[in-house]
Amino acid sequence: MAEDFDVIVVGSGMSGGWAAKELCERGLKVLVIERGRHIEHGGPEYTDMLQPWERENYGLIPEELMDHPTWATVDYAITPDNLKWFTRFEDAPYTVEDGTKFVWVRAHNLGGRSLLWWRQTYRMGPEDFEANAKDGHGVPWPIGYDDMKPWYDHVDRFAGIAGSQAGIPNVPDGIFQKSFGLTAAEKVLKEKLEENFPGRRLIDGRCAHLTQPTEEQTALGRGVCQKRLHCNRGCTFGAFFSSVSATLPAAQATGNLTVISDTVVSEIIYNAETQKAEGVRTVHSETRAGAEYRAKAVFLCASAFGSVHVLLNSQSEAMPNGLGNGHDRVGRYITDHIVGKGARGTILGVDDRYYEGRRPTGFYIPRFRNLSEPGDGYLRGGAFQSNSRRLGPDRLANQPGFGAQNKHAAREPGSWTIDLGGFGEMLPRADNRVTLNPTRKDKWGLPLLHFDVSVSDNEHKMGEQMSDDAVAILEAAGAVNIERTGRINEPGDRIHEMGGAVMGDDPTKAVTNKFSQLHAAKNVFITDGSAFPSGGCQNPSISFMAMTARAANNCADMLAEGAI
Amino acid sequence: MTAPIKNRFASTRRSFLSRSSVAIVGVLALPGGLAGCSSKIPPMIVDATPVNLTAWRFQTLAQLSEMILPTTDTPGAITAGVPQYIDGLLASWAKPETRKSFEAALDMLDNVASKAHGAEFIELGDGAQVSTLEAYEAACFGKDAYDKTDADAAAKAGYRGLKRVIYRGYYHSEVGCTQELQYELNPGPNARIDAPLSEVGRSWAL
Ligand SMILES: Cc1cc2nc3c(=O)[nH]c(=O)nc-3n(C[C@H](O)[C@H](O)[C@H](O)COP(=O)(O)OP(=O)(O)OC[C@H]3O[C@@H](n4cnc5c(N)ncnc54)[C@H](O)[C@@H]3O)c2cc1C
Numbered sequence A: 001m002a003e004d005f006d007v008i009v010v011g012s013g014m015s016g017g018w019a020a021k022e023l024c025e026r027g028l029k030v031l032v033i034e035r036g037r038h039i040e041h042g043g044p045e046y047t048d049m050l051q052p053w054e055r056e057n058y059g060l061i062p063e064e065l066m067d068h069p070t071w072a073t074v075d076y077a078i079t080p081d082n083l084k085w086f087t088r089f090e091d092a093p094y095t096v097e098d099g100t101k102f103v104w105v106r107a108h109n110l111g112g113r114s115l116l117w118w119r120q121t122y123r124m125g126p127e128d129f130e131a132n133a134k135d136g137h138g139v140p141w142p143i144g145y146d147d148m149k150p151w152y153d154h155v156d157r158f159a160g161i162a163g164s165q166a167g168i169p170n171v172p173d174g175i176f177q178k179s180f181g182l183t184a185a186e187k188v189l190k191e192k193l194e195e196n197f198p199g200r201r202l203i204d205g206r207c208a209h210l211t212q213p214t215e216e217q218t219a220l221g222r223g224v225c226q227k228r229l230h231c232n233r234g235c236t237f238g239a240f241f242s243s244v245s246a247t248l249p250a251a252q253a254t255g256n257l258t259v260i261s262d263t264v265v266s267e268i269i270y271n272a273e274t275q276k277a278e279g280v281r282t283v284h285s286e287t288r289a290g291a292e293y294r295a296k297a298v299f300l301c302a303s304a305f306g307s308v309h310v311l312l313n314s315q316s317e318a319m320p321n322g323l324g325n326g327h328d329r330v331g332r333y334i335t336d337h338i339v340g341k342g343a344r345g346t347i348l349g350v351d352d353r354y355y356e357g358r359r360p361t362g363f364y365i366p367r368f369r370n371l372s373e374p375g376d377g378y379l380r381g382g383a384f385q386s387n388s389r390r391l392g393p394d395r396l397a398n399q400p401g402f403g404a405q406n407k408h409a410a411r412e413p414g415s416w417t418i419d420l421g422g423f424g425e426m427l428p429r430a431d432n433r434v435t436l437n438p439t440r441k442d443k444w445g446l447p448l449l450h451f452d453v454s455v456s457d458n459e460h461k462m463g464e465q466m467s468d469d470a471v472a473i474l475e476a477a478g479a480v481n482i483e484r485t486g487r488i489n490e491p492g493d494r495i496h497e498m499g500g501a502v503m504g505d506d507p508t509k510a511v512t513n514k515f516s517q518l519h520a521a522k523n524v525f526i527t528d529g530s531a532f533p534s535g536g537c538q539n540p541s542i543s544f545m546a547m548t549a550r551a552a553n554n555c556a557d558m559l560a561e562g563a564i
Numbered sequence B: 001m002t003a004p005i006k007n008r009f010a011s012t013r014r015s016f017l018s019r020s021s022v023a024i025v026g027v028l029a030l031p032g033g034l035a036g037c038s039s040k041i042p043p044m045i046v047d048a049t050p051v052n053l054t055a056w057r058f059q060t061l062a063q064l065s066e067m068i069l070p071t072t073d074t075p076g077a078i079t080a081g082v083p084q085y086i087d088g089l090l091a092s093w094a095k096p097e098t099r100k101s102f103e104a105a106l107d108m109l110d111n112v113a114s115k116a117h118g119a120e121f122i123e124l125g126d127g128a129q130v131s132t133l134e135a136y137e138a139a140c141f142g143k144d145a146y147d148k149t150d151a152d153a154a155a156k157a158g159y160r161g162l163k164r165v166i167y168r169g170y171y172h173s174e175v176g177c178t179q180e181l182q183y184e185l186n187p188g189p190n191a192r193i194d195a196p197l198s199e200v201g202r203s204w205a206l
Helices: A014-025 A072-077 A126-135 A145-159 A184-196 A215-219 A243-253 A304-313 A393-398 A404-409 A457-476 A541-561 B013-018 B020-029 B055-068 B082-092 B096-117 B126-141 B153-171 B174-180
Strands: A005-010 A030-033 A257-260 A263-271 A276-284 A290-300 A337-347 A363-365 A382-390 A416-425 A433-441 A447-452 A480-485 A521-526
Touching (some): A005 A304, A014 A243, A014 A290, A030 A243, A126 A145, A184 A337, A263 A290, A263 A304, A263 A521, A337 A457, A416 A457, A457 A480, B055 B082, B055 B096, B082 B096, B126 B153, B153 B174
Parallel strands (some): A290 A521
Antiparallel strands (some): A276 A290, A337 A416, A382 A416
């Protein structure tokens, strides 16, 4: 059978972009199939050069839109500029089990959510890869930090990560470009935290922004970060990492890449005789026309549940429950992060300090619970990821007062405020799962995904202690006006979803093996969050990228050796 | 989104005058009723035509905005285009409840003025306007302002929302960003994350 391509990559987001780049650079002919529309880097959808007064409604989103179910719980992430990149619920619906909630945030467009992300990048550490084996929750990881380290390094070098070396074991250092640094208030918090709580650390936020572009980055047209924080409008400078600014152009430059957009991969074509995939079937997003594409290997990078959806839909006589799902493990062990409750306070003593520009990151207090300090009756833990700022003129809008004196008061920045909030790990549980809805279909004729996911007591206890910890940390820094903030979120709305096709050595429990190959079809690789048996509490994308780069290079080796 | 109720009557003072009899009929026919003063000719605070607010409310809003963020050594809310910004928001941003609450807030300001001084807010002299606005703000931000059973609860909440968009309109405007405070579109790689306030100077608008 003649193949059209060496490898088909499903999805062009954070993971798919890396698969395309690595495979193309290894000399393979790659077809990327993206269900959403084409986006031109620096093209008309980018609005980062508009002045504040040139923006529609000065940046307010119509109130009625914010009541929309797609956005109601992720309002924190939405701006008028990026609204167009969030997929609307009614355009791609899903269902949830009665009595549960799940927020599935997607960006069906070239680049996926790499256009929307907040670019925070922390490696998972050795303890994270060992957690499942140690406490018995979820499927044990088949690989450890040492397997991932070279690929994290590889991603750092190409993507460009700003950060500072800190020597913290479970948030390992990387190859960093110059860090953005801390504000005066954060320096106070750091000093008091480290003095009062030995073992706890406060470090500069690490983020995928160029501060010292390399030759390779400059050659791709990427430039240094201008500290604008217009990231959610697209970055014409290509200073933050996205598929459209970095990996796809690098893949394109090899001459080995073909990208087709507006094309939904509906299933993987499986050959029961060879026990391999032959290619994929697709439906055009607009015309609904069907097509088939053939290749020697398939990379599923459609985002955690996008990939699970394709697997579950790939039903054949040999695999009636979906590809690789003979053991009913596809769709299980769904996790997101929980947002621990936090606290907010005013930092005193540095009112003579201020900042210039708009730093595109904040600071990070790595997890200490159940590492250097015990947790109060729960497993694993969370980290604080926060920011500080001096209140702006609008602080005066929320109180009585008017006139010249008030107007002139706003010329002085307001007090320093720190909001301590963070992400906590969700325990992997087999009954947190996603299945196909037996009756309802989408407009492409595919069954809807049905979510049955909830947070457990473990997460609630973790959240409570994060709140207490936040208050204690602020108190230690002498903060005033301390208020508790936050709530335990709906699963999914932290947009760090993982699981569904988790990797593991035991083919009766896991879906993929330690090389990211489907146990049931060795030329199918799943490298996005679906393959993660647990998710630590670190923002996951850098781990998806490293996992994808690793799998792509393994795949290239296997193809060269004729092993798949 | 529901179609905005366009004020067909007011554009400039002259066109308002020539059509004022139509205005009275039109206003009375609107559901929910509007402030009685809509049929009167408002003093011209800003020479602009509202698209969504009645002329009266628009001029009241202009006066209110300018009192909150007045012209000093830098231009005030009117020069910054705040009244037009908010008039536009009523159709392009506000939900019907928000729009109603903003209108109720402007009407309540007139009620407070009438009770104390026997005239609508924009008809008052400077001193009476200041004392009216003080009393009004005290009511809108006071302890009881959040009591939902209060007949004026929506109007008071409306004022709190209105004040926020007045600030937004001013500090996002070119005047607010470049004359009153400062804003850099592209601060650049050398912008300092920790710098002496004395060297940065004024607050950043955004
Ligand atoms: C507002 C926001 C802030 C975030 N901040 C951070 C952060 O600071 N740090 C961090 O680590 N992560 C962050 N994330 C999460 C991050 O964006 C995701 O982890 C990451 O994009 C996942 O990569 P992916 O390749 O798996 O999926 P995506 O980037 O979503 O890409 C998947 C692609 O596959 C396509 N696709 C799906 N199904 C099909 C199909 N059947 N056929 C063809 N194509 C298909 C989609 O259209 C999409 O383009 C954030 C996300 C959001 C929305």
